[in-house]
Amino acid sequence: MGKFSKLGLFVTAASMMFATVATADQKLAIGTTSSKSAFYGYFVAVSNILNEKVEGVTAKAVETGATIDNINRMGRDQLDMGLVTTNALSDAYEGVGKFEGKPVKSKILWVYYMAPQVTLVREDSGIKTFADLSGKKFNPGLRGSSTEATTDGVFKTLGISVDAFRGGSADARDAVKNNQIIGMTSSSTGDKYSSTQVDLSTFTTMLPLTISEKQAALIKENHPQLTIVDIPAGAGNGTPPFTTWAFALATSASPTMDTETAYKIVKAVFENRQQQTDAMKSTGAVDFAQATVDLATSPLHPGAIKYLQEIGIVVPDHLIAPEDK
Numbered sequence: 001m002g003k004f005s006k007l008g009l010f011v012t013a014a015s016m017m018f019a020t021v022a023t024a025d026q027k028l029a030i031g032t033t034s035s036k037s038a039f040y041g042y043f044v045a046v047s048n049i050l051n052e053k054v055e056g057v058t059a060k061a062v063e064t065g066a067t068i069d070n071i072n073r074m075g076r077d078q079l080d081m082g083l084v085t086t087n088a089l090s091d092a093y094e095g096v097g098k099f100e101g102k103p104v105k106s107k108i109l110w111v112y113y114m115a116p117q118v119t120l121v122r123e124d125s126g127i128k129t130f131a132d133l134s135g136k137k138f139n140p141g142l143r144g145s146s147t148e149a150t151t152d153g154v155f156k157t158l159g160i161s162v163d164a165f166r167g168g169s170a171d172a173r174d175a176v177k178n179n180q181i182i183g184m185t186s187s188s189t190g191d192k193y194s195s196t197q198v199d200l201s202t203f204t205t206m207l208p209l210t211i212s213e214k215q216a217a218l219i220k221e222n223h224p225q226l227t228i229v230d231i232p233a234g235a236g237n238g239t240p241p242f243t244t245w246a247f248a249l250a251t252s253a254s255p256t257m258d259t260e261t262a263y264k265i266v267k268a269v270f271e272n273r274q275q276q277t278d279a280m281k282s283t284g285a286v287d288f289a290q291a292t293v294d295l296a297t298s299p300l301h302p303g304a305i306k307y308l309q310e311i312g313i314v315v316p317d318h319l320i321a322p323e324d325k
Contacts, residue, residue, distance in 0.1 A: 025058040026261065031070035031082025034142060034169045035063045038195055038280050039083060039187075039249070042112075045279035046251075046269060053268040057261075065144030068098060074254040075104035081257065081265070085146035086111065086248040086297045087225035093298040098149055106252040107301035107321065109266050111291040112276075112283050113249040114190070116229050117147060118197060121183030122176065123205040130160055130209050138162040139172035139184035146247065150226070151185045154245060157222045158215055173200050183209075187249075190282040193236040201236050208235070210242035219245050225297050248295035253303075262303025270307065289313050299324070 028050065032043040043061040050059040062079065064070055070082030071092045084106070088098075095103030121127040127136065133155075140155065141147030143166045155162065165172060165181045173196060175181045183206070188194050193201065200206055208231070211219070216228045229246045233239060251269075253262055269276070270288055277284035289308060292300065299321040300308070308315055 025056055028057055028059040028080040028265075029078070030059055030061045031064045031073055031079040032061050033064060033066040033083055033145065036169055036196065038189055042276060042280040042283065043083060045275040049268055049272045049275055050265060053272055054264045057264070066142055067144075067146035068149055069144040071099075071104050071106060071252075074106050074252070075102075077254055077256055079254060081109060081251055081253045084108075084250050084252045085115070085150070086250055086295060087223070088146040088149060088247075089250065089252055090225055090298040097153075105255045107255075107299050107304075108292065108296050108319075109251045109253050109262060109301050109304050110269060110288050111248050111250040111295045112286055112288055113280075113291075114227070114229070114246055114295070115187040115249050116191070116231055116244050116246040117150065117185055118188045118193070118231075118235070118244060119151075119183060119185045119209045120176075120197060120200060120206040121209060122179065123207050125182040127182060127207075127209070130155075130158060130211060130215065133162050133183075133209075134160050136162055136183075137165055137181040139165040139167070139175065139181055141185050142169050142172070143167055147185060147187055150223075150245070150247060153223060154219055154226075157218050169196055176200060176206075177204055188231070188235065189280070191231050191235055192282070193239075197236060206236075208239055208242045208244075211244060216243060248291070248297075250292075250296065253301050257301065257303070259301075259303045259306065262301045263306045264303075266301075266304045266307045270311075293319065 030043050030047055032040045047059040047061045050057050067084045067088045073079040074082055091097035092099045092104040140151035165175055172184045176184055186196055219226060226245045226247055230243050233241045293315055296319055300319045302324045305315050
Protein backbone atom coordinates (compact mmCIF):
# COMPACT_ATOMS: atom_id res chain seq x y z
CA MET A 1 0.00 0.00 0.00
CA GLY A 2 1.42 3.42 -0.97
CA LYS A 3 2.13 6.07 1.58
CA PHE A 4 -0.68 8.27 0.26
CA SER A 5 -3.15 5.39 0.62
CA LYS A 6 -1.95 4.83 4.17
CA LEU A 7 -2.27 8.54 4.85
CA GLY A 8 -5.80 8.50 3.46
CA LEU A 9 -6.78 5.65 5.76
CA PHE A 10 -5.26 7.47 8.72
CA VAL A 11 -7.10 10.70 7.93
CA THR A 12 -10.37 8.80 7.44
CA ALA A 13 -9.95 6.94 10.74
CA ALA A 14 -9.04 10.13 12.57
CA SER A 15 -12.07 11.90 11.10
CA MET A 16 -14.35 9.09 12.21
CA MET A 17 -12.89 9.23 15.73
CA PHE A 18 -13.39 12.99 15.82
CA ALA A 19 -16.98 12.67 14.57
CA THR A 20 -17.71 10.08 17.25
CA VAL A 21 -16.35 12.35 19.97
CA ALA A 22 -18.07 15.42 18.55
CA THR A 23 -21.47 13.77 18.36
CA ALA A 24 -21.29 11.84 21.66
CA ASP A 25 -24.16 12.83 23.90
CA GLN A 26 -23.46 14.77 27.06
CA LYS A 27 -24.60 12.54 29.90
CA LEU A 28 -26.57 14.27 32.66
CA ALA A 29 -27.14 12.51 35.98
CA ILE A 30 -30.13 14.02 37.81
CA GLY A 31 -30.19 13.45 41.56
CA THR A 32 -33.70 12.82 42.88
CA THR A 33 -34.96 11.09 46.03
CA SER A 34 -36.54 7.74 46.99
CA SER A 35 -37.96 5.93 43.96
CA LYS A 36 -41.25 5.55 45.88
CA SER A 37 -41.70 9.33 46.02
CA ALA A 38 -43.85 11.32 43.59
CA PHE A 39 -40.86 13.63 43.18
CA TYR A 40 -38.82 10.78 41.71
CA GLY A 41 -41.51 10.33 39.06
CA TYR A 42 -41.38 14.06 38.36
CA PHE A 43 -37.68 13.92 37.59
CA VAL A 44 -38.12 10.85 35.40
CA ALA A 45 -40.47 13.06 33.35
CA VAL A 46 -37.87 15.85 33.32
CA SER A 47 -35.19 13.45 32.08
CA ASN A 48 -37.52 12.28 29.30
CA ILE A 49 -38.13 15.88 28.24
CA LEU A 50 -34.40 16.61 28.10
CA ASN A 51 -33.73 13.46 26.10
CA GLU A 52 -36.46 14.41 23.61
CA LYS A 53 -35.94 18.17 23.37
CA VAL A 54 -32.27 18.94 24.05
CA GLU A 55 -30.01 17.80 21.24
CA GLY A 56 -26.81 16.06 22.30
CA VAL A 57 -27.99 15.28 25.84
CA THR A 58 -28.73 11.96 27.51
CA ALA A 59 -30.32 12.50 30.93
CA LYS A 60 -31.12 9.94 33.60
CA ALA A 61 -32.92 10.28 36.94
CA VAL A 62 -30.86 8.72 39.74
CA GLU A 63 -32.37 7.56 43.05
CA THR A 64 -30.58 9.27 45.96
CA GLY A 65 -31.04 10.34 49.55
CA ALA A 66 -32.66 13.62 48.38
CA THR A 67 -31.56 17.22 48.92
CA ILE A 68 -28.55 17.06 51.25
CA ASP A 69 -27.21 14.01 49.45
CA ASN A 70 -27.77 15.67 46.07
CA ILE A 71 -25.99 18.87 47.07
CA ASN A 72 -23.00 16.96 48.43
CA ARG A 73 -22.80 14.85 45.27
CA MET A 74 -23.04 17.92 43.04
CA GLY A 75 -20.21 19.43 45.08
CA ARG A 76 -18.14 16.33 44.30
CA ASP A 77 -19.19 16.53 40.61
CA GLN A 78 -20.97 13.16 40.86
CA LEU A 79 -24.30 14.65 39.77
CA ASP A 80 -24.97 17.27 37.10
CA MET A 81 -28.21 18.59 38.57
CA GLY A 82 -30.67 17.58 41.22
CA LEU A 83 -33.68 18.05 43.45
CA VAL A 84 -33.02 20.55 46.25
CA THR A 85 -34.96 22.61 48.73
CA THR A 86 -34.35 26.33 48.68
CA ASN A 87 -33.52 26.57 52.38
CA ALA A 88 -30.89 23.79 52.29
CA LEU A 89 -29.35 25.12 49.07
CA SER A 90 -29.01 28.58 50.65
CA ASP A 91 -27.09 27.04 53.55
CA ALA A 92 -24.88 25.11 51.12
CA TYR A 93 -24.21 28.17 48.99
CA GLU A 94 -23.23 30.24 52.04
CA GLY A 95 -21.38 27.39 53.75
CA VAL A 96 -23.44 27.43 56.95
CA GLY A 97 -25.48 24.90 58.94
CA LYS A 98 -24.77 21.36 57.76
CA PHE A 99 -22.36 22.86 55.21
CA GLU A 100 -20.33 24.88 57.74
CA GLY A 101 -16.94 25.54 56.17
CA LYS A 102 -17.84 23.37 53.14
CA PRO A 103 -19.81 25.59 50.74
CA VAL A 104 -21.24 24.15 47.53
CA LYS A 105 -21.78 26.86 44.91
CA SER A 106 -24.72 25.14 43.23
CA LYS A 107 -27.07 27.59 41.50
CA ILE A 108 -30.81 27.26 40.92
CA LEU A 109 -32.20 26.29 37.53
CA TRP A 110 -35.90 26.51 38.40
CA VAL A 111 -38.35 26.36 41.32
CA TYR A 112 -41.34 24.12 40.74
CA TYR A 113 -43.12 23.53 44.02
CA MET A 114 -43.92 24.54 47.59
CA ALA A 115 -43.60 21.54 49.91
CA PRO A 116 -45.49 21.63 53.22
CA GLN A 117 -43.86 19.40 55.84
CA VAL A 118 -46.49 17.11 57.36
CA THR A 119 -45.97 15.39 60.69
CA LEU A 120 -48.21 12.35 61.09
CA VAL A 121 -48.54 10.34 64.28
CA ARG A 122 -50.45 7.16 65.10
CA GLU A 123 -53.78 8.00 66.69
CA ASP A 124 -53.28 5.24 69.28
CA SER A 125 -49.99 6.84 70.41
CA GLY A 126 -51.88 9.46 72.42
CA ILE A 127 -49.75 12.25 70.86
CA LYS A 128 -51.76 15.44 70.45
CA THR A 129 -49.13 18.20 70.11
CA PHE A 130 -45.57 18.62 68.91
CA ALA A 131 -44.41 18.99 72.51
CA ASP A 132 -45.72 15.48 73.19
CA LEU A 133 -43.13 14.07 70.76
CA SER A 134 -40.20 14.58 73.16
CA GLY A 135 -38.65 11.28 74.12
CA LYS A 136 -40.71 9.29 71.61
CA LYS A 137 -39.38 7.12 68.79
CA PHE A 138 -39.97 9.18 65.65
CA ASN A 139 -38.68 9.55 62.10
CA PRO A 140 -37.83 13.20 61.21
CA GLY A 141 -37.52 12.46 57.50
CA LEU A 142 -35.69 10.41 54.88
CA ARG A 143 -32.05 10.04 55.91
CA GLY A 144 -29.94 12.69 54.19
CA SER A 145 -32.94 14.71 53.01
CA SER A 146 -33.77 18.36 53.55
CA THR A 147 -36.93 17.22 55.35
CA GLU A 148 -34.75 15.46 57.94
CA ALA A 149 -32.37 18.41 58.32
CA THR A 150 -35.21 20.94 58.52
CA THR A 151 -37.25 18.87 61.00
CA ASP A 152 -34.17 18.48 63.19
CA GLY A 153 -33.64 22.25 63.11
CA VAL A 154 -37.28 23.10 63.81
CA PHE A 155 -37.46 20.60 66.67
CA LYS A 156 -34.31 22.11 68.20
CA THR A 157 -35.90 25.56 67.99
CA LEU A 158 -39.09 24.28 69.63
CA GLY A 159 -37.20 22.42 72.37
CA ILE A 160 -38.35 18.99 71.15
CA SER A 161 -35.95 16.07 71.58
CA VAL A 162 -37.11 12.82 69.96
CA ASP A 163 -35.60 9.35 69.91
CA ALA A 164 -34.84 9.66 66.20
CA PHE A 165 -35.29 6.74 63.82
CA ARG A 166 -32.93 7.37 60.89
CA GLY A 167 -33.53 5.55 57.63
CA GLY A 168 -35.24 5.45 54.26
CA SER A 169 -38.87 6.34 53.61
CA ALA A 170 -39.97 2.72 53.20
CA ASP A 171 -38.22 1.68 56.43
CA ALA A 172 -39.82 4.54 58.35
CA ARG A 173 -43.25 3.85 56.90
CA ASP A 174 -43.00 0.17 57.84
CA ALA A 175 -41.78 1.08 61.33
CA VAL A 176 -44.86 3.27 61.84
CA LYS A 177 -47.19 0.57 60.56
CA ASN A 178 -45.56 -2.02 62.84
CA ASN A 179 -45.84 0.37 65.81
CA GLN A 180 -42.06 0.50 66.26
CA ILE A 181 -42.17 4.30 66.03
CA ILE A 182 -45.08 6.66 66.60
CA GLY A 183 -44.85 8.81 63.47
CA MET A 184 -42.83 10.59 60.82
CA THR A 185 -42.41 13.88 58.97
CA SER A 186 -42.50 14.00 55.17
CA SER A 187 -43.36 16.36 52.30
CA SER A 188 -46.93 16.58 51.07
CA THR A 189 -47.94 17.33 47.49
CA GLY A 190 -49.30 20.83 47.96
CA ASP A 191 -52.35 20.76 50.21
CA LYS A 192 -52.90 17.03 49.63
CA TYR A 193 -51.21 14.03 51.18
CA SER A 194 -48.37 12.48 49.20
CA SER A 195 -48.53 8.84 48.07
CA THR A 196 -46.38 7.91 51.06
CA GLN A 197 -48.77 9.64 53.47
CA VAL A 198 -51.81 8.10 51.82
CA ASP A 199 -50.24 4.64 52.03
CA LEU A 200 -49.31 5.19 55.66
CA SER A 201 -52.86 6.22 56.52
CA THR A 202 -54.67 3.47 54.63
CA PHE A 203 -54.65 0.80 57.34
CA THR A 204 -53.31 2.85 60.26
CA THR A 205 -55.25 5.79 61.65
CA MET A 206 -52.85 8.74 61.52
CA LEU A 207 -53.30 12.31 62.76
CA PRO A 208 -51.53 15.43 61.46
CA LEU A 209 -49.94 17.62 64.14
CA THR A 210 -50.41 21.37 64.00
CA ILE A 211 -48.06 24.07 65.24
CA SER A 212 -49.35 26.76 67.60
CA GLU A 213 -49.12 30.49 66.94
CA LYS A 214 -46.25 30.73 69.40
CA GLN A 215 -44.39 27.90 67.69
CA ALA A 216 -45.03 29.49 64.28
CA ALA A 217 -43.50 32.75 65.54
CA LEU A 218 -40.40 30.91 66.80
CA ILE A 219 -39.98 29.14 63.46
CA LYS A 220 -40.32 32.41 61.54
CA GLU A 221 -37.74 34.09 63.79
CA ASN A 222 -35.16 31.31 63.70
CA HIS A 223 -35.76 29.87 60.23
CA PRO A 224 -36.57 32.83 57.95
CA GLN A 225 -36.18 30.70 54.82
CA LEU A 226 -39.18 28.59 55.84
CA THR A 227 -42.82 29.54 55.24
CA ILE A 228 -45.73 28.88 57.60
CA VAL A 229 -48.70 27.41 55.72
CA ASP A 230 -52.29 26.52 56.63
CA ILE A 231 -53.45 23.22 55.16
CA PRO A 232 -57.23 23.01 54.72
CA ALA A 233 -59.36 20.08 55.86
CA GLY A 234 -59.30 17.09 53.55
CA ALA A 235 -55.57 16.85 52.85
CA GLY A 236 -56.06 13.18 53.61
CA ASN A 237 -59.25 11.18 54.05
CA GLY A 238 -61.25 13.06 56.68
CA THR A 239 -58.28 15.02 58.03
CA PRO A 240 -58.82 18.29 59.95
CA PRO A 241 -57.12 21.57 58.95
CA PHE A 242 -53.64 22.10 60.37
CA THR A 243 -50.69 24.52 60.27
CA THR A 244 -47.12 23.54 59.50
CA TRP A 245 -43.87 24.79 57.96
CA ALA A 246 -42.89 24.53 54.30
CA PHE A 247 -40.02 25.16 51.93
CA ALA A 248 -39.80 25.52 48.16
CA LEU A 249 -38.55 22.71 45.96
CA ALA A 250 -36.16 23.52 43.16
CA THR A 251 -33.68 22.03 40.73
CA SER A 252 -30.10 23.22 40.92
CA ALA A 253 -26.99 22.57 38.87
CA SER A 254 -23.52 21.29 39.60
CA PRO A 255 -21.08 24.21 40.07
CA THR A 256 -19.37 23.07 36.84
CA MET A 257 -22.43 23.26 34.55
CA ASP A 258 -21.90 25.76 31.72
CA THR A 259 -24.32 28.54 30.83
CA GLU A 260 -25.46 27.18 27.46
CA THR A 261 -26.30 23.71 28.80
CA ALA A 262 -28.25 25.24 31.69
CA TYR A 263 -30.09 27.56 29.29
CA LYS A 264 -31.16 24.65 27.06
CA ILE A 265 -32.32 22.63 30.07
CA VAL A 266 -34.42 25.45 31.52
CA LYS A 267 -35.91 26.31 28.12
CA ALA A 268 -36.93 22.68 27.53
CA VAL A 269 -38.46 22.33 31.00
CA PHE A 270 -40.39 25.60 30.85
CA GLU A 271 -41.71 25.01 27.34
CA ASN A 272 -42.75 21.36 27.77
CA ARG A 273 -44.95 21.21 30.84
CA GLN A 274 -47.47 18.46 30.06
CA GLN A 275 -45.22 15.50 30.86
CA GLN A 276 -44.35 17.12 34.18
CA THR A 277 -48.00 17.68 35.01
CA ASP A 278 -48.82 14.10 34.06
CA ALA A 279 -46.10 12.87 36.42
CA MET A 280 -47.02 15.22 39.26
CA LYS A 281 -50.38 16.91 38.78
CA SER A 282 -49.86 19.62 41.39
CA THR A 283 -46.97 21.15 39.41
CA GLY A 284 -49.41 22.04 36.65
CA ALA A 285 -50.79 25.00 38.58
CA VAL A 286 -47.35 26.47 39.29
CA ASP A 287 -45.97 29.35 37.23
CA PHE A 288 -42.34 28.18 37.13
CA ALA A 289 -40.94 31.56 36.11
CA GLN A 290 -42.73 33.46 38.87
CA ALA A 291 -42.05 30.78 41.46
CA THR A 292 -38.36 30.87 40.59
CA VAL A 293 -37.96 34.61 41.13
CA ASP A 294 -40.35 34.72 44.11
CA LEU A 295 -39.24 31.66 46.10
CA ALA A 296 -35.53 31.20 45.33
CA THR A 297 -33.32 32.26 48.24
CA SER A 298 -29.89 31.83 46.62
CA PRO A 299 -28.44 32.80 43.21
CA LEU A 300 -29.87 31.51 39.95
CA HIS A 301 -27.67 29.84 37.35
CA PRO A 302 -26.68 32.30 34.58
CA GLY A 303 -28.28 29.92 32.07
CA ALA A 304 -31.59 30.23 33.95
CA ILE A 305 -31.19 34.01 34.14
CA LYS A 306 -30.60 34.15 30.38
CA TYR A 307 -33.84 32.28 29.67
CA LEU A 308 -35.94 34.19 32.21
CA GLN A 309 -34.78 37.54 30.83
CA GLU A 310 -35.43 36.28 27.30
CA ILE A 311 -39.12 35.71 28.18
CA GLY A 312 -39.41 39.10 29.87
CA ILE A 313 -38.97 38.17 33.53
CA VAL A 314 -37.15 40.66 35.74
CA VAL A 315 -34.64 38.75 37.87
CA PRO A 316 -34.10 40.39 41.28
CA ASP A 317 -30.57 41.58 41.90
CA HIS A 318 -30.15 39.36 44.98
CA LEU A 319 -30.64 36.28 42.81
CA ILE A 320 -27.72 37.17 40.53
CA ALA A 321 -24.28 36.21 41.82
CA PRO A 322 -21.63 38.98 41.62
CA GLU A 323 -19.67 37.03 38.99
CA ASP A 324 -22.78 36.81 36.79
CA LYS A 325 -23.61 40.53 36.74
